[in-house]
Amino acid sequence: MLKDKDIRESLFDYLENEYKKARFFEEKMIGKSRADVVMVITSALVGIEIKSDADTYARLESQIKDYDKYFDYNIVVAGGSHGLHVGEHVPEHWGIITVDEVDGKPDFYFLRRPEINKKAKLQRKLELLWRPELGVILEKFGLPKYANQSKPFVRKKLIEFTKMPLSNAEITRIKRAAKLEGVEPVIPESRLDENELSAAISELLFERDYEKLLSEINEFRKARNPRRRGAKKSTSVKRIRRRNKSSK
Numbered sequence: 056m057l058k059d060k061d062i063r064e065s066l067f068d069y070l071e072n073e074y075k076k077a078r079f080f081e082e083k084m085i086g087k088s089r090a091d092v093v094m095v096i097t098s099a100l101v102g103i104e105i106k107s108d109a110d111t112y113a114r115l116e117s118q119i120k121d122y123d124k125y126f127d128y129n130i131v132v133a134g135g136s137h138g139l140h141v142g143e144h145v146p147e148h149w150g151i152i153t154v155d156e157v158d159g160k161p162d163f164y165f166l167r168r169p170e171i172n173k174k175a176k177l178q179r180k181l182e183l184l185w186r187p188e189l190g191v192i193l194e195k196f197g198l199p200k201y202a203n204q205s206k207p208f209v210r211k212k213l214i215e216f217t218k219m220p221l222s223n224a225e226i227t228r229i230k231r232a233a234k235l236e237g238v239e240p241v242i243p244e245s246r247l248d249e250n251e252l253s254a255a256i257s258e259l260l261f262e263r264d265y266e267k268l269l270s271e272i273n274e275f276r277k278a279r280n281p282r283r284r285g286a287k288k289s290t291s292v293k294r295i296r297r298r299n300k301s302s303k
Contacts, residue, residue, distance in 0.1 A: 059107045062154055063092075065161040066105070066132060069152075070094060073165070078261050083183070086121035088114075093126070093183075095261045098254040100180065101169070102126035108134035112144050119145060124179045127253070128169040138166070148172055177217065177249055180256050181210045188259045189213070195255060196247055216247035 063081075071077055080093040085102070092103035102122040106112070122129045123146070130150040133141040138153040145151070150169030154161050184192070189209045193200055198216060201209050221229075226242055233240035 058109050059091075059105055062105055062107055062132065062134075062161050066092075066103075066152075066154070066163065069163040078263075080260075085125045085179075088118045088121035090122065090125075093260075095257055098257050099127040100125070100183075100257055100260070102129045103132060104129070105132045106134060106137050106141065108136045110134070110137075115144055119149075123172055123174040124176050125183070126180075127172055127175055129172055130169050132163075142167070177253060178210060178214055180253065181213060184256060184259060188263070191259060192252070192255055196252075198247070213247065213252065217245055217249045217252060219246045220244070221246060 067079055070079075074094070074096050076097060078095045080095070081091070083090045083093045090102050091105045094101040094103055102125060104115070104118060104122065106115070119129075128150065129145075129148070130152055131141060131145050132152045132154060135153065135155040138155070141151055141153075148170040149167075151166040153164050153166050155164075156162070181189070184206075186206050186209075189206060190200065190202075192198075192213065193209065196216075198212075201212065204212075221243060225246075229242060230240045
């Protein structure tokens with residue numbers, strides 16, 4: 056009988072072989088659930104729920120709702136005892152990987168490839184970013200810095216920008232630039248494109264540097280609370296794994 060701990064490391068190797076370029080975060084809180092694994096691939100986030108032979112489906116229904124709010128794709132990894140009927144417990148857009156024990160080792164098989172999750176919410180994906188990363192997003196798209204504002208404030212503003220039409224001045228500027236280049240102007244529907252924002256979130260998570268981020272967070276807190284004294288709560292860092300096989 057394969058347990059969760061027997062599956063994980065070999066699963067990462069299997070997925071790295073399948074997707075070539077991937078980074079993994081373990082035990083990430085998403086709403087009221089905890090994602091076993093978050094896999095970051097090019098321009099997409101993939102939620103992975105592991106159901107080993109020792110697990111049941113007791114919490115799966117509520118977990119599915121949370122996974123579908125956060126991730127572009129979702130996959131359930133099912134132990135051999137679940138393999139034949141796990142498809143009855145997950146939506147059709149979820150991928151299914153079965154795992155059996157062969158010669159004492161986990162053996163994986165993609166029973167069903169995941170399809171794009173149309174229920175994913177950009178607001179939820181933004182919640183996966185830390186405050187300095189939100190600042191990078193603002194700078195990348197030429198938006199106001201909101202230097203002293205909180206994460207919820209910045210997330211709300213980013214969503215607003217995805218629904219905000221361009222001003223007449225911005226449209227005029229685009230048309231003039233296109234005319235100088237001798238091309239037809241392309242006028243975006245909003246100040247910030249949702250697909251570009253989603254891709255930027257994935258890119259930031261893939262490149263996340265925990266030590267640098269923790270330092271920036273401490274500086275941000277000092278700037279907002281210069282007179283604050285006393286010990287700060289420690290910030291725990293989950294174990295991560297990253298490898299780019301294509302670069303070897």
